[in-house]
Amino acid sequence: MGSSRNLTLYVDFFSQPSRAVIIFCRVNEIEADVHLVSLRKKESRQPPFLAINPLGQVPAIDDGGFTLSESHTIMRYLAATRKVADHWYPEDLEKRACVDRVLDWHLGNLRRGVAPYVVHRELAPLLGRTKNPTLAAEAEACLKQSLMTMETVWLKDSPFFAGGSQPSIADISSACELQQLKLLDKEESGALLAPYEKVKAWMVAVEEFTAPYFVEVHGELEKLAKILQDRRKSEAEGEVETAPKL
Amino acid sequence: MGSSRNLTLYVDFFSQPSRAVIIFCRVNEIEADVHLVSLRKKESRQPPFLAINPLGQVPAIDDGGFTLSESHTIMRYLAATRKVADHWYPEDLEKRACVDRVLDWHLGNLRRGVAPYVVHRELAPLLGRTKNPTLAAEAEACLKQSLMTMETVWLKDSPFFAGGSQPSIADISSACELQQLKLLDKEESGALLAPYEKVKAWMVAVEEFTAPYFVEVHGELEKLAKILQDRRKSEAEGEVETAPKL
Numbered sequence: 001m002g003s004s005r006n007l008t009l010y011v012d013f014f015s016q017p018s019r020a021v022i023i024f025c026r027v028n029e030i031e032a033d034v035h036l037v038s039l040r041k042k043e044s045r046q047p048p049f050l051a052i053n054p055l056g057q058v059p060a061i062d063d064g065g066f067t068l069s070e071s072h073t074i075m076r077y078l079a080a081t082r083k084v085a086d087h088w089y090p091e092d093l094e095k096r097a098c099v100d101r102v103l104d105w106h107l108g109n110l111r112r113g114v115a116p117y118v119v120h121r122e123l124a125p126l127l128g129r130t131k132n133p134t135l136a137a138e139a140e141a142c143l144k145q146s147l148m149t150m151e152t153v154w155l156k157d158s159p160f161f162a163g164g165s166q167p168s169i170a171d172i173s174s175a176c177e178l179q180q181l182k183l184l185d186k187e188e189s190g191a192l193l194a195p196y197e198k199v200k201a202w203m204v205a206v207e208e209f210t211a212p213y214f215v216e217v218h219g220e221l222e223k224l225a226k227i228l229q230d231r232r233k234s235e236a237e238g239e240v241e242t243a244p245k246l
Numbered sequence: 247m248g249s250s251r252n253l254t255l256y257v258d259f260f261s262q263p264s265r266a267v268i269i270f271c272r273v274n275e276i277e278a279d280v281h282l283v284s285l286r287k288k289e290s291r292q293p294p295f296l297a298i299n300p301l302g303q304v305p306a307i308d309d310g311g312f313t314l315s316e317s318h319t320i321m322r323y324l325a326a327t328r329k330v331a332d333h334w335y336p337e338d339l340e341k342r343a344c345v346d347r348v349l350d351w352h353l354g355n356l357r358r359g360v361a362p363y364v365v366h367r368e369l370a371p372l373l374g375r376t377k378n379p380t381l382a383a384e385a386e387a388c389l390k391q392s393l394m395t396m397e398t399v400w401l402k403d404s405p406f407f408a409g410g411s412q413p414s415i416a417d418i419s420s421a422c423e424l425q426q427l428k429l430l431d432k433e434e435s436g437a438l439l440a441p442y443e444k445v446k447a448w449m450v451a452v453e454e455f456t457a458p459y460f461v462e463v464h465g466e467l468e469k470l471a472k473i474l475q476d477r478r479k480s481e482a483e484g485e486v487e488t489a490p491k492l
Contacts, residue, residue, distance in 0.1 A: 070354075104319050104350075107350060107353035134380040
């Protein structure tokens with residue numbers, strides 16, 4: 001289905017669900033204006049954006065006056081209202097349910113692991129918060145369980161999630177989530193992912209299938225990852241560093 | 247749409263997403279065999295059930311050989327394959343997106359508040375775990391933020407979530423989640439909900455719309471809530487009590 005509506009995406013490139021929606025739009029040639037909402041400047045909590053999404057979270061969209069949030073919901077909606085290849089969100093009810101299942105699992109498991117783990121291992125000071133080891137440990141257990149589920153269930157018999165030979169929106173979403181681990185120390189993220197050969201091959205496959213957009217959209221994250229890695233190196237060498245600029 | 251397939255629900259009545267699926271089936275007269283999987287006896291982690299759901303979680307379904315898990319996914323799938331009134335999961339793409347949005351919000355917010363809060367304020371010893379005040383405090387903040395969102399966003403202009411004058415699967419799911427607070431001390435759960443008049447009215451409306459099933463399906467939870475409340479009273483009076491039987 002085509003649409004003549006004007007679509008605006010409200011995103012921050014440091015938000016993993018924002019990146020998923022942008023990649024989904026670019027790979028499917030869905031025309032959209034991209035409006036940056038800086039999480040660092042707390043723009044998502046200010047009235048102009050709250051009129052778009054009263055929850056104060058990115059991503060959100062405005063599709064000809066119809067506003068919507070939650071990245072999985074946005075991708076489901078765009079798959080239904082734009083011309084999008086079937087494998088991203090299949091019409092077949094069983095295949096669709098297999099994608100929905102992974103999307104829901106992601107929110108209750110992978111997100112609950114990755115997001116607080118990265119915050120409480122690394123980002124907290126940049127966000128004006130304090131690292132909390134209890135919350136980091138809880139998140140780590142959830143992250144490791146999620147990686148094990150990816151390796152032994154979702155990717156057991158197929159190169160992409162939900163049993164497909166081509167990716168779905170669930171693959172884009174989870175791959176963007178895992179990329180957040182790039183903000184950790186390289187040795188730490190390497191050790192976390194080391195046991196999961198299928199997960200690592202799947203990350204490459206998602207990046208290749210969505211080329212060049214996956215890499216492009218992660219450019220800002222890669223820059224921050226490099227700044228953080230350089231700072232860790234300086235700190236290890238005993239140099240005094242100011243907090244990096246997000 | 248009808249279906250001649252044999253449907254089996256795998257559930258535990260102490261699991262809030264299990265209860266949501268059962269209520270949804272009963273209120274829509276969806277024929278199903280109900281197979282109990284005891285979380286207390288760890289049956290969800292044993293091979294017979296892992297063949298149905300390798301994630302080891304309830305609810306799950308077997309629909310004529312097609313197995314599926316994640317309560318929101320199951321309700322979406324059943325709404326599409328059975329004869330179900332449109333308001334539960336609307337065909338209209340914008341209305342459907344509004345329901346999906348709340349379902350996704352629930353997993354990332356309300357569930358992340360209620361479930362760990364109840365565990366770390368009350369249930370942990372029954373589950374062989376230790377109450378953790380840091381995790382309870384984190385969950386409490388998330389729960390209160392979620393209640394505020396329900397009061398000021400989802401229920402701002404309508405008696406049910408997602409803008410409807412009739413409930414959707416998102417209402418059933420969130421109402422079952424909130425019922426979990428019945429396991430807390432009555433004063434504590436009363437104080438938590440006190441500021442949220444619309445939420446309290448909505449709980450009654452969901453219960454009435456799905457009568458008599460909402461109350462029936464919560465029978466086991468109510469029994470446990472009473473046992474726990476009696477135990478608290480005995481403990482306050484200095485009597486020695488053994489752990490209650492789940």
